[in-house]
Amino acid sequence: MQLLSKLLIVALMASAMFAKTYEIKFSHVVSPNTPKGKAADFFAKRAEELTNGQVKVKVFPNSQLYTDAAVMKAMKFNNVQMAAPSFSKFTSLVRELQLFDLPFLFRDVDHLHNVMDGEVGQILKDKVTAKGYVALDYWDNGFKHFSTNGEQLIKPSDAEGQKFRIMSSRVLEEQFKAVGAIPQVLPFSEVYSALQQGVVDGGENPLSNFYTKKFYEVQTSLTLSEHGYLGYLVVASDRFWNKLPDDIRKKVRQAMTEATEYERKLAAELESDFLKKVKEYSEKSGKLKIYKLSADEKKVWNKAMSEIYPKFYDSIGKDLIEKAINTK
Ligand code: SIN
Numbered sequence: 001m002q003l004l005s006k007l008l009i010v011a012l013m014a015s016a017m018f019a020k021t022y023e024i025k026f027s028h029v030v031s032p033n034t035p036k037g038k039a040a041d042f043f044a045k046r047a048e049e050l051t052n053g054q055v056k057v058k059v060f061p062n063s064q065l066y067t068d069a070a071v072m073k074a075m076k077f078n079n080v081q082m083a084a085p086s087f088s089k090f091t092s093l094v095r096e097l098q099l100f101d102l103p104f105l106f107r108d109v110d111h112l113h114n115v116m117d118g119e120v121g122q123i124l125k126d127k128v129t130a131k132g133y134v135a136l137d138y139w140d141n142g143f144k145h146f147s148t149n150g151e152q153l154i155k156p157s158d159a160e161g162q163k164f165r166i167m168s169s170r171v172l173e174e175q176f177k178a179v180g181a182i183p184q185v186l187p188f189s190e191v192y193s194a195l196q197q198g199v200v201d202g203g204e205n206p207l208s209n210f211y212t213k214k215f216y217e218v219q220t221s222l223t224l225s226e227h228g229y230l231g232y233l234v235v236a237s238d239r240f241w242n243k244l245p246d247d248i249r250k251k252v253r254q255a256m257t258e259a260t261e262y263e264r265k266l267a268a269e270l271e272s273d274f275l276k277k278v279k280e281y282s283e284k285s286g287k288l289k290i291y292k293l294s295a296d297e298k299k300v301w302n303k304a305m306s307e308i309y310p311k312f313y314d315s316i317g318k319d320l321i322e323k324a325i326n327t328k
Pocket of ligand 1: 030084167188
């Protein structure tokens, strides 16, 4: 009996030693201390734990490996296996994902989650899948706010003639044009220096990116506007994903489900923390003015920017936009 259990232990050890391992490179462009960065690290740990080390995930933050523009192509060739680009970065692949960029579309976080996790979110994931990627989960960042070195933004006409960095999205381009501003597409990795050198006057960011990338150091005003949303779709290379053995894939999926739950909770928790830190900087340095738009002021921005919706009835789909608006 003793011999039998010894043999069993030896056999188990041998199978663990010779078990095939799978490497996932997870590329993203933000700091490790953002909700996305922390969730990517969490996923790495859980995927390794759940597969007893058969899956090793290496996370590359801060555009170390790829910019968002390059990562989708790299994934096609299986040079990188996973990424979580913001919705705007899918524009050339699935233009309908620009839905999430529409200004003032989401009433609040609950509405946003009901859109992401409901019929609309599934339709969009299916479109990404049809392009040869595995669309996994939606991750949060937060509502965006304007910042600038030009005139502080309180009413839409304040934006006139100012240059704003945008992600590669036609919706964002039209959103700024609607208020007489000049949009300029730049990769995230170039935003700090573009603001510092005056290539652009301002930008739009959720607080986590604004704080962790220290954009506050190179901006003179921040307007808490919540005029749009920035979130992510986690995607995997289908060449990699579909070759995983079923049991391993199931465990990696489980790790992702847990990471998603963790990420969304964290994004909500960290929001007030980032705001506190930006306010502390503002008070201490006296170099950053912060202004919070009132509900009435937001209505004025909403009216000016939402006029662009009909321009996207063809590319995003009137039906899809209406479905999102009518989601409870
Ligand atoms: C990100 O949050 O992944 C980057 C967003 C941006 O490009 O502004």
